[in-house]
Amino acid sequence: MAPAPSSTYSAITLNINGEKYALSVDHRTTLLDALRERLDLTGTKKGCDQGQCGACTILLDGRRAVSCLQLAVAAQGREITTIEGMAQGERLHPVQQAFLDLDGYQCGYCTPGQICSAVAVLEEHAAGWPSAVTDDVRPEAGPPPLTAEEIRERMSGNLCRCGAYVSIVQAVARAAATDATDAETAEAENTAEAVA
């Protein structure tokens, strides 16, 4: 139950998954808590509330962000996409479908964050962004192939305590292969990296 507006409260409108939500927020309310406790959008998970696990990952203006360190009042005017906005009706996003098919999770609690992060990873890679494991970051070197190593580094802001990383990386690679043209290397590389 939200108290009346004051200098420590604001009436705001949040744009979430293409819909507008008007609410009064305590300035202390994070976007994560606004989603979970005020708007009943509980798909976004709270793992640490400190930016240290990635479970609360959402997209802000199309870029991934941790909603636990984003104040709700400061999110006004931005386009927010949560896990609830990933599927198109009954049709799952290719990343969601790949997580489901390849068992890219166990308990499922980090999963919405992993999926939101993975969707952004594919876009960041498509935009030519290098990563910390990219050998040559100079633009002349061109975009790095989306190898398993690149996926792992780019997904490292999403902890999975069940230890489902292997299948998550495989799922991201498969989604990349279905999603983009040049990303087929990822799944091929990931498969070729077999142990024996």
Added chain:
Amino acid sequence: MREFGYQRVSDVADAVALLGADPDARFLGGGTNLVDLMKTGVERPARLVDVRELPLDRIESTKDGALRIGATVTNSDLAAHPEVRRRYPALTQAVLAGASGQLRNMATVGGNLLQRTRCGYFADVTKPCNKRLPGSGCPAIEGEHRNHAILGASDHCVAVHPSDMGVALTAFDAVVSYETADGPGELPLADFYPPVGHTPHLETALPPGALITGVTLPPAPVAALSRYRKVRERASYAFAIGSIAAALEVRDGVVHDVRLAFGAVASRPWRARAAERVLRGAPAGGETFAAAAEAELATAKPLPHNGYKVTLMRNLVVGVLTELAEEAAR
């Protein structure tokens, strides 16, 4: 977290005027450090002035060949910028080595320079800390300090600065621009963080109420061949236990120009000027590199449990400079 007022500004002058000299007000950028510290009670501002939408989000080349980076440029945009990647690749590598993709999308350049130490005692308000509560003591010195400073620390504080970006910026002689109610000013990053001494709570030389508006990287041809190497206790998404930003230009087998800065060894990104002096004009080889490392680390004062950092930094200096020299020779 106590209740606080919130205002969003779109103009630098408004931002500076709104904050004034109110010690209970803070600028809010990406919030990746401030909001966390507010949750843990380390920061208890009464007012936040949201500067994220200020028109300081551009990276521009200036006529004199410098690169001017706006304060609200996100870490991600800085790392991905073609000019940064081309002219200062170690800066891109340093930024990408920090935090996570999510946090880099939120964090800003200005905020990065102001981020607080990750010392576990500082972050826990139930424990003493001279940085958080001056005069309360520094339990890290007798306690857990495996990842604390070996250079430039004092008996009052041994915390390290957590920034990766700052290490590369320091190596490349970045200059910080700021705005105050009394007008603009500039501070070389070398002078931005005062020595710890007995005032570990005074973390920057910025005037009270100043707003960082940008960072300028002067032209540095040497930076074109540069590298950032970060060592940490997990392969990614962890703070450094030791890092190095290095740039090397070799002519005829001799070090013509060099830049060297260390991370996670001091209260600030540590410019290794003693090492640079040894290197300039000396043959580009393992002996010189080792001598340079020795020169810089001669003043190191490790604590009982962080002496490994001396070895680590020595090895990083030799290892990364050797790699750069080999690359230069190709």
Added chain:
Amino acid sequence: MTTVTTGTTTAKGSVGTAHTRVEGRDKVTGAARYAGEIPFAELAHGWLVLSTVARGRISSVQDASVLGMPGVLAVLHHRNAPPVETDYIGLLGVRPDPTAAVFQHDRVPHVGWPVALVVAETSEQAREAAEALVVHYEEEPHDVAFSGSRADAYPLDAHMPAVSEKGDLESELAASAVVLDAEYTTPEEHHSPMEPHAATAFWDGGRLEVVDSNQGTTWVAGELAKMFSLDPASVRVRSEHVGGGFGSKGLRAHQVAAVMAATILQRPVRVIMTRRQMFSLAGYRSPTTQRIRLGADADGRLRALEHHCLSLTSTVHEFIEPGAGVARAMYDADAHHTANRLVRLDVPTPTWMRAPGEAPGSFALESALDELAEKCGIDPIALRVRNEPERGPVSGLPFSSRNLLACFREGAHRFGWADRDPRPGLRREGRWLLGTGTAAASFPAGAAPSTAVVTAEADGSFTVRIAAADIGTGARTALTLVAADALEVTPDRVRVRIGDSDFGPAMIAGGSMGTRSWSWAVMTAAGELRERLALGTGVPPEGITVRSDTSAAIGALAQKERHAFGAQFAEVAVDVTTGEVRVRRMLGVFAAGRIVNPLTARNQFIGGMTWGISMALHEEAVRDQSSGGHVGADLAGYHVATHADVPLIEADWVDDPDPEDPVGIKGIGEIGIVGAAAAIANAVWHATGVRHRSLPIRPDRVLPGATGAPHA
């Protein structure tokens, strides 16, 4: 009436074929609701306040000013909280850790002890009020110093006897051609499930309901009933989706505090642990100091085996980490001595954490075996073959099945072990030294009594109700397949409902016993239902329901050594100039009975092995001796492996039949971690020539030993 057929639509079994999770779509769309996510009208938010001193008494709780803060509804503490009962034995046969029985007295036994609960209208108000609450303490000197030389250590019998002794150890050691005497240490480790502990308590028509995140609803309901002196039938605990548990999600302070507050306020109250609070409230794995002495003939046959394990517990509750137990199943020797000892300190109570005993114990024992192989100059796998026991080394009982050597054979083949040069420090790739290592794994395969209810619905579908918990194991899906096979129908006709104490008593998700125990109950009920339907009687509108209880069947099981086994392989790269260690690949081959769902089982095994990487290289909670509390008690300070730490890991299994076992399923939740850290440590030795006997293998530990050339 409708006629329901079974046995016609499926000839082939569902068990053994890969099935995606039945709740998978809910999990990938965010529709699956976890404990803190069910909306309630008039919900109030509770925030726990924890002690800041390690030992002493609460002298005052300054609640008056906090009660005046915006939105604050109540402040519960030892002066106003209702009394609760702690003198009882719970479902698992042990007394409750009194840490959960909050606010009963003024004593503070460790940093992070719950001293108050602040309840407010919003979570923001509750957090601020909790931070503002001033608690005064009379502080006393504390002792949190854990070391192998504690004179006050004592043996403690728990689910296994503290001590086993056979033969004359000293004389066998004296007669041995090769002797190893080494100390191994493992640090304090935390479960850190991604979903923090969360409970919402409310009263509904005279019944207490708790929506919770736990590993066993009937377990937690039973504990709450006893603690609050309620009729067990008047307590209902639900836990539909659980964001990881690993042993930490039983009865804890948050549920009890929520029930107290809901009772006093007569409205729903939700209490969620913060990530930092979890480090002192959610249990953890004790650090261990282990000493191992091995004596062997020149060919590696063990004459003497001694394994001592010291762990710690709190001053309020005894819990022992039985690291020395693993030797009782793994290796025999003419003289065989094992002992688990305990020391009590001013720290929180540890608890079961994924492979309790086996995880730290196997690190020490399997590292020691590798060291012995080196000393004897024989291959580490050959050493294990030479010491493969015929019967339980301590019990003398036969093994129900023991296919450890088959795991090694298959694993060695797939890993390319035959090509390995045993000499350390020889392989280099750029700045990295490379090495490989192996270790054996085992974990007990037990079962506990459970009940299940299976209903043939009038629409031709089947509903299974069992108070099982799916904490990420895939149990819901596994039980669907098990039920489908028992009913001889396709899985799409079976709906499995779990996570509700109203479904009747059942084993918890723990001890790698959940799926085995629940499957037994489901198979029994479903089998009987199939037989009844086969008689051809119609199904009335209310369906036909059959209940099962496996108590008698489990009691009739022959006494045997029942374990899953496995062989772990790892390849690592070590940069001795920076101290960085990276695992390049891992392979685990397991003999773990019947594999119900290969898709989720493989994930489970790999998850355990991933824990092994995390344990070997990263995990360590640091306790500050001065304050007695943690430093860096969060997920930035306590590192668990992230994506970049985990290479492609392969897990597979060999046939492991046991014709005398009615279910044939062994647990797979824990064995993946067993031996994994040792395989990695052994690989680090092979890469560098330096033995690491203390975990985690941090850069600062690799660096000093690595400055010189590796000794071969």
